[in-house]
Amino acid sequence: MTxxxxxxxxxxxxxxPALLFLLPWWTLIGATTEGALFWLGSAVFLLGFxxxxxxxxxxxxxxxxxxxxIVGDTLLGTMWVLFSWSVLGNIVGLGLAVAGVDDPTxxxxxxxxxxxxxxxxxxxxxxxxxxxxxxRTLDIGIRGLGSGLDGLRMVVITDTHYAALDRLxxxxxxxxxxxxxxxxxxxxxxxxxxxxxxxxxxxxxxLGKIEAPLGRFYITGNHEYFGDAPGWIxxxxxxxxxxxxxxxxxxIRGGDQLxxxxxDDPTGxxxxxxxxxxPAALAGADPDVPVVLLAHQPRQVTEAAAAGVALQISGxxxxxxxxxxxxxxxxxQPVVAGLSRHGEHTQLYxxxxxxxxxxxxxxxxxxxxxxxxxxxx
Numbered sequence: 561m562t563x564x565x566x567x568x569x570x571x572x573x574x575x576x577p578a579l580l581f582l583l584p585w586w587t588l589i590g591a592t593t594e595g596a597l598f599w600l601g602s603a604v605f606l607l608g609f610x611x612x613x614x615x616x617x618x619x620x621x622x623x624x625x626x627x628x629x630i631v632g633d634t635l636l637g638t639m640w641v642l643f644s645w646s647v648l649g650n651i652v653g654l655g656l657a658v659a660g661v662d663d664p665t666x667x668x669x670x671x672x673x674x675x676x677x678x679x680x681x682x683x684x685x686x687x688x689x690x691x692x693x694x695x696r697t698l699d700i701g702i703r704g705l706g707s708g709l710d711g712l713r714m715v716v717i718t719d720t721h722y723a724a725l726d727r728l729x730x731x732x733x734x735x736x737x738x739x740x741x742x743x744x745x746x747x748x749x750x751x752x753x754x755x756x757x758x759x760x761x762x763x764x765x766x767l768g769k770i771e772a773p774l775g776r777f778y779i780t781g782n783h784e785y786f787g788d789a790p791g792w793i794x795x796x797x798x799x800x801x802x803x804x805x806x807x808x809x810x811x812i813r814g815g816d817q818l819x820x821x822x823x824d825d826p827t828g829x830x831x832x833x834x835x836x837x838x839p840a841a842l843a844g845a846d847p848d849v850p851v852v853l854l855a856h857q858p859r860q861v862t863e864a865a866a867a868g869v870a871l872q873i874s875g876x877x878x879x880x881x882x883x884x885x886x887x888x889x890x891x892x893q894p895v896v897a898g899l900s901r902h903g904e905h906t907q908l909y910x911x912x913x914x915x916x917x918x919x920x921x922x923x924x925x926x927x928x929x930x931x932x933x934x935x936x937x
Contacts, residue, residue: 634919
């Protein structure tokens with residue numbers, strides 16, 4: 561009976577890889593080859609199909625094997641790119657059929673096009689994911705912001721996802737870039753790392769060298785709650801960052817004040833004492849002082865707008881990370897990336913993220929380090 565309960569989950573776990581492999585197999589092998597090449601190509605796809613769920617389970621399940629997660633994540637990203645362009649390629653194939661191009665020429669044109677584009681995007685996607693992110697700077701008008709705070713520089717990093725791939729040097733370079741931007745405030749908007757403090761702290765520790773005279777602030781993302789959120793909160797405190805665990809700080813410059821608040825990710829509700837609590841985060845704050853809120857997921861802006869928050873800063877979406885995944889992200893989140901308005905007075909900035917999750921690819925969704933320059937409005 562216990563096994564029967566898990567049958568739907570197992571079926572879904574296998575159905576997704578089957579879908580990702582079946583269409584590319586047909587596009588590249590099934591419709592274009594025969595004889596030994598057909599069987600060789602089919603064997604490669606069958607091996608990949610077996611490898612993907614096995615490596616994802618070993619890498620992200622109880623075993624937490626770093627080697628398996630690297631294999632599984634890379635295979636997942638590769639097949640998503642192949643699947644996406646196989647869909648587009650077969651649409652082009654229909655157009656060629658209407659134009660009178662017959663098989664096998666038509667199928668071979670599609671197969672070559674899909675393979676070349678997918679291979680190029682895979683290589684480019686790895687480069688984009690592993691590079692030091694570009695800096696994006698925006699001026700944001702804040703209603704009620706005093707002149708003493710005009711020009712305040714908030715540098716935001718988020719979704720660093722330190723994980724199985726050792727990105728210590730990348731982390732050090734990100735710190736160098738952030739310090740070169742001379743932030744008044746540094747913020748990390750969640751999804752710091754995947755894994756335990758013991759396994760990942762070496763990649764995180766360079767963040768302790770970021771310099772920001774008005775403070776360095778951190779909130780939890782959903783991935784902290786897949787691991788050890790209390791441990792990461794404690795560790796960030798130990799390297800000089802202030803976690804905003806449903807709380808706020810009042811920052812003062814030039815005699816004017818700004819409330820910087822932070823709330824937990826909604827995933828935290830399963831852990832006692834965690835989960836987003838905006839009223840608790842704003843308790844005791846001067847209602848006449850503008851509020852900037854760190855909240856990992858853009859969808860948390862609904863409550864922020866109702867509370868009159870001036871600006872919410874979020875991550876989580878990665879801008880979709882690998883095109884066209886942003887269409888699926890948009891089904892869950894109100895915004896995928898950039899600056900948007902919600903309610904009467906609330907603005908939301910959604911970062912595409914500084915790192916990447918899982919597949920070390922970024923396709924048409926470049927990473928970013930964000931400088932938000934607050935302006936009196």
